[in-house]
Amino acid sequence: MELTLLGTGAPRGLPRPGCPCAACATAVGQDARGATAVLVDGTLLLDLTPGAAFAAARAGHSLGGVRQVLLSHPHDGPPVEVPAGLPQPGRVPDGRELALLTGHRVRAVAMDAPGTGYAVHGPDGQRLLYLPPGGAPAGLEQGNGEPYDMVLADVVGRPDALARLRAVGAVGPTTDVVAVHLDHDVPPGAELRRRLAAAGARAVPDGATLVVGVYEDVPDVPRRTLVLGGARSGKSVEAERRLEAFPDVLYVATGGSRSGDTEWASRVAAHRERRPGSWRTAETCDLVPLLKDDGAPLLIDCLSLWLTDAMDAVGAWDDAEWADGGERELRSRIRELTEAVRATRRTVVAVSNEVGSGIVPATASGRRYRDELGRLNTAFAAECEQVLLVVAGQALVLRG
Numbered sequence: 001m002e003l004t005l006l007g008t009g010a011p012r013g014l015p016r017p018g019c020p021c022a023a024c025a026t027a028v029g030q031d032a033r034g035a036t037a038v039l040v041d042g043t044l045l046l047d048l049t050p051g052a053a054f055a056a057a058r059a060g061h062s063l064g065g066v067r068q069v070l071l072s073h074p075h076d077g078p079p080v081e082v083p084a085g086l087p088q089p090g091r092v093p094d095g096r097e098l099a100l101l102t103g104h105r106v107r108a109v110a111m112d113a114p115g116t117g118y119a120v121h122g123p124d125g126q127r128l129l130y131l132p133p134g135g136a137p138a139g140l141e142q143g144n145g146e147p148y149d150m151v152l153a154d155v156v157g158r159p160d161a162l163a164r165l166r167a168v169g170a171v172g173p174t175t176d177v178v179a180v181h182l183d184h185d186v187p188p189g190a191e192l193r194r195r196l197a198a199a200g201a202r203a204v205p206d207g208a209t210l211v212v213g214v215y216e217d218v219p220d221v222p223r224r225t226l227v228l229g230g231a232r233s234g235k236s237v238e239a240e241r242r243l244e245a246f247p248d249v250l251y252v253a254t255g256g257s258r259s260g261d262t263e264w265a266s267r268v269a270a271h272r273e274r275r276p277g278s279w280r281t282a283e284t285c286d287l288v289p290l291l292k293d294d295g296a297p298l299l300i301d302c303l304s305l306w307l308t309d310a311m312d313a314v315g316a317w318d319d320a321e322w323a324d325g326g327e328r329e330l331r332s333r334i335r336e337l338t339e340a341v342r343a344t345r346r347t348v349v350a351v352s353n354e355v356g357s358g359i360v361p362a363t364a365s366g367r368r369y370r371d372e373l374g375r376l377n378t379a380f381a382a383e384c385e386q387v388l389l390v391v392a393g394q395a396l397v398l399r400g
Contacts, residue, residue, distance in 0.1 A: 009033030031188035136161035147172030167247035229390035
């Protein structure tokens with residue numbers, strides 16, 4: 001199957017009309033996007049949008065051969081004019097299949113939000129899944145067939161849709177995931193590409209023609225990532241965002257519950273509210289066994305609290321104990337942790353504080369902690385494919 005993406009933006013397009021935000025201000029050139037519409041083999045049109053005929057002409061195609069127009073979501077605003085010669089658009093009831101004379105089969109996939117997804121089977125067996133904006137598949141069954149060759153989805157707005165598809169095997173390592181319905185939630189350009197790559201997806205400009213089933217250089221999701229940042233820098237949000245498109249994530253909280261500490265309880269509650277409901281939580285500093293086991297992706301938040309626990313255990317705050325084997329024991333624990341990171345087969349995203357650029361601590365114990373955290377971050381980063389520094393909510397790629 002050959003697809004031409006007549007548009008790849010949200011229903012209102014990008015930039016949004018009259019919107020003064022920074023993302024819309026920079027959405028120019030190839031980063032400007034019309035509302036998403038997909039022309040399949042010149043005969044099937046998924047979503048009819050204003051200016052579809054002109055978009056097709058700019059891409060070197062005509063809508064003259066279209067025999068079926070299907071809508072995936074309710075369209076706000078004035079009715080879209082149907083170009084002359086084009087069939088009236090419609091929607092297929094959930095679960096029903098439509099067979100076209102061209103040999104394409106289209107099955108309607110139920111969504112958890114208003115709209116319809118379409119699974120398109122090409123005449124030669126290629127498999128495409130197209131999802132509406134703001135929607136994720138509902139009622140998917142485990143092991144329901146082979147992975148799709150290509151998925152077009154609202155990756156930015158509904159990353160959990162990808163997680164659901166991955167959980168049942170509908171998206172596999174070779175599935176080409178292309179982000180559509182792109183809105184002004186993420187600055188266009190490099191930042192959008194970076195976020196999509198972390199989810200194993202990519203974006204293409206309007207007018208791009210893609211061939212379903214042909215090998216593409218699918219973004220390689222880093223298996224080990226360290227996210228550094230100062231207090232309230234957005235490092236935890238960045239770490240969580242990197243795994244929200246994956247199922248069954250194990251969130252490893254190294255800080256514990258701290259019974260009686262109301263401020264800490266409010267922080268923990270805020271973190272839990274952000275996390276997808278499908279994630280599990282383990283409150284532990286015993287990281288090595290988790291890294292050695294096979295299993296779901298790990299999100300470790302954070303290494304600085306792990307270090308505090310380790311320094312408590314070896315008596316690092318007492319100069320005599322520190323000199324009498326405490327320092328040596330801490331080095332051993334850090335080495336054991338980093339060796340486990342090097343050998344792990346799990347996807348790991350770890351968070352840690354970057355404290356070496358601030359004011360020099362006034363106490364000897366504070367300076368010792370600062371130094372040891374710097375050493376831990378350096379050792380851990382050496383074993384990671386990607387290292388990020390988050391400043392004011394902006395992620396700077398240091399490696400990878």
